[in-house]
Amino acid sequence: MRFFDHKWPALLLWPFSQVYVAAIALRNFFYDVGLLQSHIINSYLISVGNITVGGTGKTPTVHYLARSFLSLNKRVAIISRGYGRQSKGTVVVSDGQRILASVHEAGDEPLLLAQACSGAIVIVDSNRVRAAQLAVDRFKPDIILLDDAFQHRRIHRDFDLVTLRRLAPFGNGFCLPAGPLRESRKNLSRAHAILFNGPEGMKEDVPDIHKRPVFYAHYVPQYLVNKKGKRVPLDLAQKRIYAFCGLANPHAFRMTLAKLGVNFAGFAAYKDHYYYQKSDIENIYTSYERSAAEIIVTTEKDWVKLPLELLDEHWYRLHIEIKPVEEENFLSLFEIVK
Incomplete structure (x- = not known):
């Protein structure tokens, strides 16, 4: 873009x-x-x-x-x-x-x-x-x-x-x-x-x-959700996160996170409507571990395409409403x- x-x-x-x-x-x-x-x-x-x-x-x-x-x-x-x-x-x-x-x-x-x-x-x-x-x-x-x-x-x-x-x-x-x-x-x-x-x-x-x-x-962030569907309050100020998304406008997602006061340990942008494979999950997790981030955050649009059986307790989706x-x-x- x-x-x-x-x-x-x-x-x-x-x-x-x-x-x-x-x-x-x-x-x-x-x-x-x-x-x-x-x-x-x-x-x-x-x-x-x-x-x-x-x-x-x-x-x-x-x-x-x-x-x-x-x-x-x-x-x-x-x-x-x-x-x-x-x-x-x-x-x-x-x-x-x-x-x-x-x-x-x-x-x-x-x-x-x-x-x-x-x-x-x-x-x-x-x-x-x-x-x-x-x-x-x-x-x-x-x-x-x-x-x-x-x-x-x-x-x-x-x-x-x-x-x-x-x-x-x-x-x-x-x-x-x-x-x-x-x-x-x-x-x-x-x-x-x-x-x-x-x-x-x-x-x-x-x-x-x-x-x-x-x-x-x-865009108003509401809460985080983990793989079990549990809602977690937004408490991201100064928290080190690794974020990724596959959107036509990834900058908007990054800005939304930035306004929550996060400390970006890393950010990856994939093409819009990207379908994630096992190798992508492994690469994201490797980058997360190397960056010493506390959690991994993505969008709900990306979350529906993730193989949830490969995710652990460190993965979250951000629920946003307009x-x-x-x-x-x-x-x-x-x-x-x-």
Whole structure:
């Protein structure tokens, strides 16, 4: 992702970006004028997406919304593509009562959402229309949350929420492949609201987004959890830790830990959606021992892909939630909760 933060040497790919931009613009034009149709599903659909590649807090936002709607006694379904999964077609990850798929069948983020949002239906399918229709036919949800669907215009949505990171939200400002933008910034006009996510206290680099409601949310660490599922209070000030993650934006995880006052004995960043093997666990543990760290800490997204039978009492996952700054006003955006 650091490549996308600078204009050079990314500028060398700018001509290819123009071809990409033209193709996306043509596709959007076809939807705008009705040559391509969006399928209407008989439920209230909320898309949580972004306009850039990389970590913008989509999954924590989906988690927050699902938990909020479930607390209002709404029946919630979550639809995801299931990036990185080894299965094909439609997979029901959770029926709201039981988890029915492994991480390899579901993908890391859908499985994490199924575990964290008890009561929510979770379905993965690259065909979101098919998955949403299945959800309606079998489970009759009040609300369907579409994970990472801002560009997936085949399915009609009632609300488009776009998440952005606070720091340099558009990177170098170029579209793929020269930059992180999936489409032109002007297409944020399709969004109903923008949510800037980031660790509390992060320097804000927020551009003016014309005529769109803008909200902010913090990443709030809650507690540590060990392999037995026991919650451990956050007492990490000056504690030597070895941390690792496989995220699109590992810097945000490191900053979150830093704000807890930890003393980093080591930090390892793997590629996003990385699936850990036995050799990776051995390498991490060797680095931990050599660094004289007290504990090993990772994210919940990474934890679901770890072979727990290989872990000992030194391994922990950090449970983080997002907290909108103006929570009541933020939730009032959605007609179904009024």
